[in-house]
Amino acid sequence: MGRTVIEKIIQAHTQDDVAPGRVVWLGLDVRTARDFGGPNVVKHFEREYGGAAPADVRKTFFTFDLCAPACTLKYADNQQACRDFARKHGVEVYDVDRGIGTHTLIEEGLARPGSTVVGTDSHMNILGAVGSFGQGMGDVDIAFAFKTGLTWFEVPETVKVVLKGRPGPGATAKDLTLFLCRELGTKTLALRAAEFYGPAVEGLDFAGRVTLCSMITEMAGIIGFIPEPGPSLGQDLAALGIREFAPTAADPDAAYAEVVELDVEGLGPQVAVPPSPNAVRPLAEVRGLKVDSGFIGSCTNGRTEDFDAAAAVLRGRKVRPGVMLKVVPATRRVYDELLRTGILQDLFESGAIVLNPGCGGCAEGHAGLTGKGEVQVSTGNRNFPGKQGKGPVYLASPEVVAASCLKGEVADPEEV
Amino acid sequence: MRTTTHRGRLWVLLDEAGRLIEDIDTDQIFHNAHLHLTEVAQMGAFALGNLEGWKDFSRRAGPGDLIVAGRNFGAGSSRQQAVDCFLALGIGSILAPSFSAIYFRNAVNSGFPVVRGAEVETLVGRGKLRTGDDLEIDAASGRGRNHSLGFDFVLEPMSGVQVDIFRAGDLFKYGRERG
Numbered sequence: 001m002g003r004t005v006i007e008k009i010i011q012a013h014t015q016d017d018v019a020p021g022r023v024v025w026l027g028l029d030v031r032t033a034r035d036f037g038g039p040n041v042v043k044h045f046e047r048e049y050g051g052a053a054p055a056d057v058r059k060t061f062f063t064f065d066l067c068a069p070a071c072t073l074k075y076a077d078n079q080q081a082c083r084d085f086a087r088k089h090g091v092e093v094y095d096v097d098r099g100i101g102t103h104t105l106i107e108e109g110l111a112r113p114g115s116t117v118v119g120t121d122s123h124m125n126i127l128g129a130v131g132s133f134g135q136g137m138g139d140v141d142i143a144f145a146f147k148t149g150l151t152w153f154e155v156p157e158t159v160k161v162v163l164k165g166r167p168g169p170g171a172t173a174k175d176l177t178l179f180l181c182r183e184l185g186t187k188t189l190a191l192r193a194a195e196f197y198g199p200a201v202e203g204l205d206f207a208g209r210v211t212l213c214s215m216i217t218e219m220a221g222i223i224g225f226i227p228e229p230g231p232s233l234g235q236d237l238a239a240l241g242i243r244e245f246a247p248t249a250a251d252p253d254a255a256y257a258e259v260v261e262l263d264v265e266g267l268g269p270q271v272a273v274p275p276s277p278n279a280v281r282p283l284a285e286v287r288g289l290k291v292d293s294g295f296i297g298s299c300t301n302g303r304t305e306d307f308d309a310a311a312a313v314l315r316g317r318k319v320r321p322g323v324m325l326k327v328v329p330a331t332r333r334v335y336d337e338l339l340r341t342g343i344l345q346d347l348f349e350s351g352a353i354v355l356n357p358g359c360g361g362c363a364e365g366h367a368g369l370t371g372k373g374e375v376q377v378s379t380g381n382r383n384f385p386g387k388q389g390k391g392p393v394y395l396a397s398p399e400v401v402a403a404s405c406l407k408g409e410v411a412d413p414e415e416v
Numbered sequence: 417m418r419t420t421t422h423r424g425r426l427w428v429l430l431d432e433a434g435r436l437i438e439d440i441d442t443d444q445i446f447h448n449a450h451l452h453l454t455e456v457a458q459m460g461a462f463a464l465g466n467l468e469g470w471k472d473f474s475r476r477a478g479p480g481d482l483i484v485a486g487r488n489f490g491a492g493s494s495r496q497q498a499v500d501c502f503l504a505l506g507i508g509s510i511l512a513p514s515f516s517a518i519y520f521r522n523a524v525n526s527g528f529p530v531v532r533g534a535e536v537e538t539l540v541g542r543g544k545l546r547t548g549d550d551l552e553i554d555a556a557s558g559r560g561r562n563h564s565l566g567f568d569f570v571l572e573p574m575s576g577v578q579v580d581i582f583r584a585g586d587l588f589k590y591g592r593e594r595g
Binding site for chain 1: 438439441443444447448451452454466468487488491492493494495496499514516517518521522525526575576577586587588591
């Protein structure tokens with residue numbers, strides 16, 4: 001019997017027999033903790049293991065991205081507790097200057113195709129974008145992983161999602177992703193892995209793959225892979241310094257729990273409306289809604305390509321007075337690219353507020369809180385009630401957020 | 417050895433329209449404004465603190481109570497606090513048709529008995545599981561009994577690893593036993 005992508009990656013990291021539904025002990029190539037979860041990992045580790053060292057400090061990392069630099073005393077204390085632990089054991093810290101941990105792990109070549117990576121980030125499965133099995137876990141799991149290099153894992157079933165046709169010229173990777181959020185909801189992929197096929201996904205560049213794979217979490221899935229590398233992925237990864245890219249392919253006779261075929265021919269821009277990322281409507285149905293603020297960034301849409309797309313809409317124009325547009329690059333590397341290419345200047349001149357790299361805009365840190373009644377259009381991945389503050393949040397592409405901030409209402413980039 | 421049977425008062429998480437609430441996410445269970453907390457004892461006060469209609473849950477619930485929720489309970493973030501806040505309140509168990517993957521793991525690793533059961537959704541819809549009912553479950557064998565209404569129902573038995581970790585206490589103790 002052939003194997004799916006996830007079954008192959010898991011089998012390469014366990015002595016146990018891999019089959020869907022079976023619990024195996026999985027070897028972990030990289031184990032990480034953030035400034036969120038990390039302090040509890042340290043606390044558990046020291047309580048349970050005393051002064052013992054992590055199993056392999058070369059495979060153990062901290063990535064600070066939630067509240068960077070610390071904007072509350074509690075986070076300052078928590079980050080310092082992680083740094084103290086890291087210094088004691090010689091663990092590397094990607095500190096508050098570096099940006100979103102998952103993106104940093106890709107840029108540093110730590111999340112490689114076929115690898116297993118865990119961390120205290122529910123969007124760790126974003127690493128599926130480069131064919132790595134990333135998995136978000138809680139602080140108990142990660143403390144155990146720091147000490148043992150292992151985790152127990154129930155091998156998920158795999159769903160094959162085949163996209164037919166080609167989206168329209170106005171559709172971005174985010175629109176395709178939101179379309180999938182609506183079509184697949186939180187049931188089809190629940191507790192399963194997904195493999196996506198078809199020209200609409202195979203043609204995605206690295207940034208687009210990141211966008212799609214980041215929101216598998218919102219579809220309740222374990223992880224999503226795009227096994228066909230497509231024309232530009234190799235180049236994109238080479239630009240990041242990742243030269244050997246050999247994505248895992250599923251066997252032709254792999255067994256899938258379900259095969260889902262969806263037609264994306266002519267797909268246009270989409271918007272997720274409150275209260276959930278899966279409540280997705282065509283942009284036309286939301287157009288004209290008054291907007292108070294916009295946010296471009298997050299692990300879903302925080303790459304240079306995302307800001308380039310937004311800048312193309314904003315260039316030479318001004319954000320409507322009274323509207324706040326907040327911009328947060330995913331990483332320091334992205335920030336550097338924005339500086340060098342002049343994209344940052346374009347964003348700044350349009351009136352955008354440019355912040356330092358990190359998770360600002362999604363979590364309660366900085367850059368993204370909304371007041372009661374404040375309508376925000378965001379490139380983030382969640383709009384659950386109260387997550388970013390009391391205001392309702394609409395999820396869309398960087399282009400739609402940019403256009404909406406120019407008009408002061410939800411707008412199609414075509415109309416500005 | 418810890419017992420996998422539990423008896424207590426039930427809370428059924430219904431919305432205003434009387435429907436079982438699905439996709440309750442971790443920001444509704446334990447809002448990100450409190451993520452800096454690292455002491456379990458301090459977390460109970462915030463349990464379900466951002467879930468419409470249930471924001472006063474921590475004051476209404478008592479030790480030993482059980483919860484029934486809709487499918488995909490614990491969607492969203494990986495925060496362990498979304499499990500720990502229920503441990504802090506002494507909640508006995510949460511039953512739901514399904515849980516998010518990370519939430520389920522976090523609960524298993526903390527030795528908190530989360531139990532899957534497709535039937536609970538139907539039972540709630542038929543008014544056969546109600547807030548205040550006297551419920552008894554055996555999480556290991558997947559048996560449930562509503563003593564208030566006098567009938568038995570079926571749950572999904574805990575998996576082998578879940579039972580082992582639960583009986584050991586938590587993942588750390590299990591790891592030491594296993595060597």
